[in-house]
Amino acid sequence: MTILALLLAASTPPRVTEVVEPKARTVVVQAYIPAPPQMSDREAAAWSVLADALYDGSEEFSRDRLRDYATQAGEPLSIEAWPDFIKIQVTEPEGGMTVAALIVESLCLRASLTDEAVQQSVLRLRRRQLAPWSEALFDLDLPFAKVTTELVRNVYKNAFVPRSMSFVVGGAIEAGKGEAEIVKRFDVPAEFPPRRTRFDFAARQRLAHSANVATLEWRGAPMKPSDKDYVAKCLGVVALGVGKESALFRVAREAEGKTYRQEAVLWPTAQGWAPRFLCARTGEKDTSELTALREALLRDIETWDEGTLARTRAMLSSSREGWNPLSPFWTSLAGPMRDELADRCSLAGIEQLSGTPGIVLDSSATTLAELKDAASSLLEKAGVVLIPGRG
Amino acid sequence: MVVSLLLGLLVHQDRPTVKETLPNGASVFVHNISGSGRVSITLAMTACSETAETHGVRHLVEHLLARSVPIDKPLEAMGAVLVAETTRDAVIFQTTVPKQQLANVMGMFGDLAKPAVFTADALSREREVMRQEAALRAWRVGLVSDAWGRLYGPTALDPFGNPDALAKMTPESLATLERQVQAPRGLSLAIVGDLDSDADKVAARARELLSPILPVDTVPPAEMNVQSASAFVGSAEGEAVSVAVDGFTDKVSLATLAAGFGLRAWIAGAEVFFLPSQRAGLVAVVLDSSNGWAHAGANLSGKEALIAQTGLRLLKAWSSETTNSPSALSRLMAVSLPYRPGFNFEVLTEAANGLSRADVQAKVAQFLKAGKGQ
Structure with missing residues (x-):
C-alpha cells in the first residue's frame, strides 16, 4: 500500500510540496513556472517554443548529456508548455534526488537556448498538426513564424525567476529532504511575492479545425482548491461530463444524438482548474443546434437524484486516485491523471500553483441540492467556444 | 491432519x-x-x-x-x-x-x-x-x-x-x-x-x-507475411517510420521497441506506436512534421549508441510496468493466452533484461536508415 504524505513547506518562496512515497522506486522533481503576467501573441508563441527548445540542454547538460542523465529511471524527461505555465519533470532512480534537482535547476536557470534549437522548435511548432480533439483542447492560433531567438531568451529571462517558481519533490525521499534540496538551489528573497499570470487562452483559440470536425465547448473560470464550493464544483464537472451516465453523454449523444465525443475536462492553469465541457461531431458548418444543448443540459440537471450524487462521488474519487481512465483532471499533456507517482506529484504541483497543494477531496458532506446548484452555475457562467470544421 | x-x-x-x-x-x-x-x-x-x-x-x-x-x-x-x-x-x-x-x-x-x-x-x-x-x-x-x-x-x-x-x-x-x-x-x-x-x-x-459457451466453427486468420522489413509513410501532417516485428516477447521485437523508445526520447514531438500482434506487428515512430525524418537523420547520425542506451532503459521500465500493473498485465494475458496457452508473462521481463545495447543500436540504425531512404 502506498503511503502518501503531503507536506507543505513554509509559505515563503520557493514553494515546495513533497509527495513522500517510501516504497516508490523513483524520485520525481518538478518545477512549475508561470508565464509572465501579460503576454502578447508573439510572446505566447515564444512560450511554447521556449518549452520545446529547453530540451536542447543547459550550461551543465549538453543535449546528449541531458538525455542520458534524465532517463536513468526509464522515464523520459518531460517539459510541457501549458498556456500559462511550463512544467519541467525529471525522474531518477531511488537515491537520485540530487541529480534530478540539479537538472531541473540547470534548465530553469541556465538553459542553452541556442539559435539552432530555437529555430528548430519554431519550425516544428509551425508545422505541427494535431487531431481535432487535441486542437480543441490545446492548439492555439499563435504566430510562431514571428518568434526569434532573442524573444525566446527574453521570455525565459523574465519568466524563469525563482520568485515565481514552485516545485514538487516526490517518491522515495525522506520528509523534509526534498524541500531542503530545492531551497538550497533556488534561494529567493522573501520580499518578492510570486507573480500571477493573466492569460486569456480563449482569445487565442484557433478559428477552424484542420479536419471536418466541429467542436463546441463551454469553458468556465478556473476553480481554486481554496474556493468555498470547490468540492461541489468538482462534483458538478463529473456529473455533467464524466462517463456514459453523465449528462453530456445521455443528453448530447444518446437523447439528442448531436455529438459523438463529449467529455468534461479540468484543465490546469496557474489560477486553478478550468472546467471545460467539450463536444465534437463531424463538421457541419451550422452548429446552432449544438449551442441549444446547454438548455437541454440545464433541464437534465433538474432530474438528478440521490443516485446521481452517489455515482458522481464514486467517479470523482476514482478520478482523483487516478484509476478512472476518464478522469477530468489533466495532469499532463499526455492525458488525464493516472495512478502513478508522477501524476500524484502533478496534481499537487498544479494545485500548489493556485495556492493550495495536496488537498484531500471529501465529497461526503455535499448535498444533492449543492451539486445541482454547482452544475447549473458552471453551465450558466461558462463562455462558449465554437470551432467549426474545415467543412 | x-x-x-x-x-x-x-x-x-x-x-x-x-x-x-x-x-x-x-x-x-x-x-x-x-x-x-x-x-x-x-x-x-x-x-x-x-x-x-x-x-x-x-x-x-x-x-x-x-x-x-x-x-x-x-x-x-x-x-x-x-x-x-x-x-x-x-x-x-x-x-x-x-x-x-x-x-x-x-x-x-x-x-x-x-x-x-x-x-x-x-x-x-x-x-x-x-x-x-x-x-x-x-x-x-x-x-x-x-x-x-x-x-x-x-x-x-x-x-x-x-x-x-x-x-x-x-x-x-x-x-x-x-x-x-x-x-x-x-x-x-x-x-x-x-x-x-x-x-x-x-x-x-x-x-x-x-464453460457453458458452446464451440463455434471459425476460420483461422490469414497468415500475414512481411512484404517489407521497414517502411516510410509520409503525409501533410507528419511522417512515420515503421519496422515489422514478429510479436512482443522475442528479442528482436523488444530491441525494435527499445529503439523506438530511444528515438522518442531524442526527437522532439516523436511518438511511438507499438502494435504487437500474435501473428505480426510493428513499431512505428511518428514525427509530427513533414521532413522530420530527414532532419532527425542528420541530427542523430553517430548517436545511435547513446539512443540505444536510453531506449534500453525505457524498455526495461516499460516491461516492469507491463508485468506489475494489473490493467496492463490482465490485458496482455487475455490477448495472449488464446494464441499461446502456455504463455508466461515473466518472459517479457527476462527478454528485456537479456537485451544488449548492440541489439538495440542495430534497430536504431534501421529506423534512421528507413527514415533517410524516404
Missing part, C-alpha cells in the same frame, strides 16, 4: 496464479498483485478473422455488445468505467474495480461473452457512431495503419473497418458473425490485482461463466 492442513495452507499461499484452458477452448488467467485494493478484468475475443466482405465486423460487434449489456451504470456507481477496444488480435473489454466488487463485475463480463440480439435500428445507429469516430481519428493512427499495409500487404486489414462492408450487414448476417467473434476457442478472461479471495476461487467463478 495438521500436516495436511499446513500443506493446504502452503499450497494456498503458493498459488497466486491460475492459468488454464477450458474444455471448450476458452482461457482463464487469475493473478494476485496485492496492495492496491483494486482488480482489473479483461475479456478478449480473438477467434473471428475478417475478410474484405466482413471488414470491421469485430469493431461493430464491440460497439453493439458494449451497448447491449447494462454494465455502465453499475460500473460507474463504483467509480469504474468500461473500456472497449478492437485491435488486430482481439475485441477487448476491460475495467478496473474495487476488489470487493469483483464477483459482481465478473458476472457482467460473462454477459458480454453471450450472444446478444441486435436490431436493425441498433445496427444503423452504431454505424453512424462509427462514422463519427472515424472523423475524429488522429492522423497519426491513419499513418500507422498505412504503414501496416506497406509492411504486410493487402491482408493487413485495419481493425477500424470498412464502412462500405458494414453498410451491407443485416441483423441476421451479423448474428452469425457475432457468434464467431465470441467463439470460446478465442475467448479469454484475465483477472489481475488485489484479490479478496484466493486465485482458485476466482478462477472457479470464471470457469462457471465461460
Whole structure:
C-alpha cells in the first residue's frame, strides 16, 4: 500500500510540496513556472517554443548529456508548455534526488537556448498538426513564424525567476529532504511575492479545425482548491461530463444524438482548474443546434437524484486516485491523471500553483441540492467556444 | 491432519496464479498483485478473422455488445468505467474495480461473452457512431495503419473497418458473425490485482461463466507475411517510420521497441506506436512534421549508441510496468493466452533484461536508415 504524505513547506518562496512515497522506486522533481503576467501573441508563441527548445540542454547538460542523465529511471524527461505555465519533470532512480534537482535547476536557470534549437522548435511548432480533439483542447492560433531567438531568451529571462517558481519533490525521499534540496538551489528573497499570470487562452483559440470536425465547448473560470464550493464544483464537472451516465453523454449523444465525443475536462492553469465541457461531431458548418444543448443540459440537471450524487462521488474519487481512465483532471499533456507517482506529484504541483497543494477531496458532506446548484452555475457562467470544421 | 492442513495452507499461499484452458477452448488467467485494493478484468475475443466482405465486423460487434449489456451504470456507481477496444488480435473489454466488487463485475463480463440480439435500428445507429469516430481519428493512427499495409500487404486489414462492408450487414448476417467473434476457442478472461479471495476461487467463478459457451466453427486468420522489413509513410501532417516485428516477447521485437523508445526520447514531438500482434506487428515512430525524418537523420547520425542506451532503459521500465500493473498485465494475458496457452508473462521481463545495447543500436540504425531512404 502506498503511503502518501503531503507536506507543505513554509509559505515563503520557493514553494515546495513533497509527495513522500517510501516504497516508490523513483524520485520525481518538478518545477512549475508561470508565464509572465501579460503576454502578447508573439510572446505566447515564444512560450511554447521556449518549452520545446529547453530540451536542447543547459550550461551543465549538453543535449546528449541531458538525455542520458534524465532517463536513468526509464522515464523520459518531460517539459510541457501549458498556456500559462511550463512544467519541467525529471525522474531518477531511488537515491537520485540530487541529480534530478540539479537538472531541473540547470534548465530553469541556465538553459542553452541556442539559435539552432530555437529555430528548430519554431519550425516544428509551425508545422505541427494535431487531431481535432487535441486542437480543441490545446492548439492555439499563435504566430510562431514571428518568434526569434532573442524573444525566446527574453521570455525565459523574465519568466524563469525563482520568485515565481514552485516545485514538487516526490517518491522515495525522506520528509523534509526534498524541500531542503530545492531551497538550497533556488534561494529567493522573501520580499518578492510570486507573480500571477493573466492569460486569456480563449482569445487565442484557433478559428477552424484542420479536419471536418466541429467542436463546441463551454469553458468556465478556473476553480481554486481554496474556493468555498470547490468540492461541489468538482462534483458538478463529473456529473455533467464524466462517463456514459453523465449528462453530456445521455443528453448530447444518446437523447439528442448531436455529438459523438463529449467529455468534461479540468484543465490546469496557474489560477486553478478550468472546467471545460467539450463536444465534437463531424463538421457541419451550422452548429446552432449544438449551442441549444446547454438548455437541454440545464433541464437534465433538474432530474438528478440521490443516485446521481452517489455515482458522481464514486467517479470523482476514482478520478482523483487516478484509476478512472476518464478522469477530468489533466495532469499532463499526455492525458488525464493516472495512478502513478508522477501524476500524484502533478496534481499537487498544479494545485500548489493556485495556492493550495495536496488537498484531500471529501465529497461526503455535499448535498444533492449543492451539486445541482454547482452544475447549473458552471453551465450558466461558462463562455462558449465554437470551432467549426474545415467543412 | 495438521500436516495436511499446513500443506493446504502452503499450497494456498503458493498459488497466486491460475492459468488454464477450458474444455471448450476458452482461457482463464487469475493473478494476485496485492496492495492496491483494486482488480482489473479483461475479456478478449480473438477467434473471428475478417475478410474484405466482413471488414470491421469485430469493431461493430464491440460497439453493439458494449451497448447491449447494462454494465455502465453499475460500473460507474463504483467509480469504474468500461473500456472497449478492437485491435488486430482481439475485441477487448476491460475495467478496473474495487476488489470487493469483483464477483459482481465478473458476472457482467460473462454477459458480454453471450450472444446478444441486435436490431436493425441498433445496427444503423452504431454505424453512424462509427462514422463519427472515424472523423475524429488522429492522423497519426491513419499513418500507422498505412504503414501496416506497406509492411504486410493487402491482408493487413485495419481493425477500424470498412464502412462500405458494414453498410451491407443485416441483423441476421451479423448474428452469425457475432457468434464467431465470441467463439470460446478465442475467448479469454484475465483477472489481475488485489484479490479478496484466493486465485482458485476466482478462477472457479470464471470457469462457471465461460464453460457453458458452446464451440463455434471459425476460420483461422490469414497468415500475414512481411512484404517489407521497414517502411516510410509520409503525409501533410507528419511522417512515420515503421519496422515489422514478429510479436512482443522475442528479442528482436523488444530491441525494435527499445529503439523506438530511444528515438522518442531524442526527437522532439516523436511518438511511438507499438502494435504487437500474435501473428505480426510493428513499431512505428511518428514525427509530427513533414521532413522530420530527414532532419532527425542528420541530427542523430553517430548517436545511435547513446539512443540505444536510453531506449534500453525505457524498455526495461516499460516491461516492469507491463508485468506489475494489473490493467496492463490482465490485458496482455487475455490477448495472449488464446494464441499461446502456455504463455508466461515473466518472459517479457527476462527478454528485456537479456537485451544488449548492440541489439538495440542495430534497430536504431534501421529506423534512421528507413527514415533517410524516404
